[in-house]
Amino acid sequence: AQSVTQPDIHITVSEGASLELRCNYSYGATPYLFWYVQSPGQGLQLLLKYFSGDTLVQGIKGFEAEFKRSQSSFNLRKPSVHWSDAAEYFCAVGSIFSGGSYIPTFGRGTSLIVHP
Amino acid sequence: DGGITQSPKYLFRKEGQNVTLSCEQNLNHDAMYWYRQDPGQGLRLIYYSQIVNDFQKGDIAEGYSVSREKKESFPLTVTSAQKNPTAFYLCASSLNRGTDTQYFGPGTRLTVL
Numbered sequence: 001a002q003s004v005t006q007p008d009i010h011i012t013v014s015e016g017a018s019l020e021l022r023c024n025y026s027y028g029a030t031p032y033l034f035w036y037v038q039s040p041g042q043g044l045q046l047l048l049k050y051f052s053g054d055t056l057v058q059g060i061k062g063f064e065a066e067f068k069r070s071q072s073s074f075n076l077r078k079p080s081v082h083w084s085d086a087a088e089y090f091c092a093v094g095s096i097f098s099g100g101s102y103i104p105t106f107g108r109g110t111s112l113i114v115h116p
Numbered sequence: 117d118g119g120i121t122q123s124p125k126y127l128f129r130k131e132g133q134n135v136t137l138s139c140e141q142n143l144n145h146d147a148m149y150w151y152r153q154d155p156g157q158g159l160r161l162i163y164y165s166q167i168v169n170d171f172q173k174g175d176i177a178e179g180y181s182v183s184r185e186k187k188e189s190f191p192l193t194v195t196s197a198q199k200n201p202t203a204f205y206l207c208a209s210s211l212n213r214g215t216d217t218q219y220f221g222p223g224t225r226l227t228v229l
Contacts, residue, residue: 009156036220043120043206043220044159090158103149103174104218106159 002027002095004107012113013081021076021110023065023091032094033074034104035065037087044090050074061085086114119143120221122207127226129194129201137192137224139207145219146212148190152176153204153223162205165190166212194226202228 005024013019025031032051036044048059055067065076074091088111092104120141129135141148147166151159161174165184179198184190190209194201205224210216 041223041225043208043222044218045220046217049217103161103164105161106151108156108158 002031002093002105004091004093004105006089006091006107006110008110009108010111010113012115014115015083016080019076019078019081019085019112021089021091021112023074023076023107024072025074025091025093026072027093027095031074032102032104033065033067034092034094035059035063035074035076036090036092036106037061038090038109039087047076047089081112081114083114083116086112088112120207120209120219122205122221122224125222125224127224128229129226130229132196134193134195135226137194137205137207137226139190139192139221141188141190141209141219141221143209143211143219144187145209146187147210147216148184149208149210149218150174150180150182150190150192151206151208153206159206162192201226 003026034049035047038044047063048057050057050067057065063078067074088109090109091107094102095105123138149164150162153159160176162180163182165171168187181193207221208218210218
C-alpha cells in the first residue's frame with residue numbers, strides 16, 4: 001500500500017536560515033507528489049507538485065522540492081525562511097483508490113517553528 | 117471570488133446526535149472530498165465524489181455519510197455511530213481527477229460534549 005513518511009514532527013529554524021523538510025514515500029509506480037502548507041486553524045494550500053519531467057520543482061513562496069527516485073524522497077527546501085513561513089507542512093502522494101481515481105494520501109505533517 | 121466555503125467554523129454536539137457539516141464550492145469542480153484531521157495524524161480521507169450522484173468511501177468512512185445531489189455541494193453527516201467524532205474536518209475540491217490540484221476550505225472544528 002502507498003504511504004508517506006515525514007520523519008520530523010517539529011523543525012525549528014532561525015529567520016533567514018535555510019530549510020529542508022523531509023518526505024519519503026512508498027509507491028509501486030511513478031508517483032504523483034505534492035507539498036501543502038496549512039496555517040493554524042485553516043485549510044491547506046498547495047505549494048508545489050510533481051507529476052513527471054524535471055525532478056526539481058519550483059513552487060510558490062520561494063519553495064522548491066526535488067524528486068529522487070533512488071531514495072523515494074521528495075524533500076521540500078527554501079534558501080531563506082521568513083517568520084511568515086511558520087506553519088504545518090504536509091507531503092502527499094497520489095494513490096489509486098477504488099474506481100481508478102488518484103487521491104492524495106497525506107503524511108502526518110511537519111510543524112515549522114521560526115525563531116526571530 | 118471563487119472558492120470553497122465550510123460552515124459552521126465551530127460546531128458542538130451532544131453525544132448521540134447526528135450533525136451535518138456544509139461544504140459548498142463555486143469553482144465548477146467535478147470532484148469533492150472530505151478529510152478528517154487529528155493532531156499528529158495528518159489528513160485521512162472519509163469520502164470522495166467524482167461526479168454528481170456518485171461517491172466512494174475513503175479510508176475511514178464508518179460512522180459518516182454524504183450526499184452529492186448538486187455539483188457545488190457535498191455535505192457530510194457525522195452520525196451517532198462515529199465513536200470518536202471530535203476532530204477538524206476539511207472539505208476539498210479538484211477540477212476532475214485526483215492528480216489535479218485540490219483546493220481546501222477553511223475547515224470545521226467539531227467537538228462532542
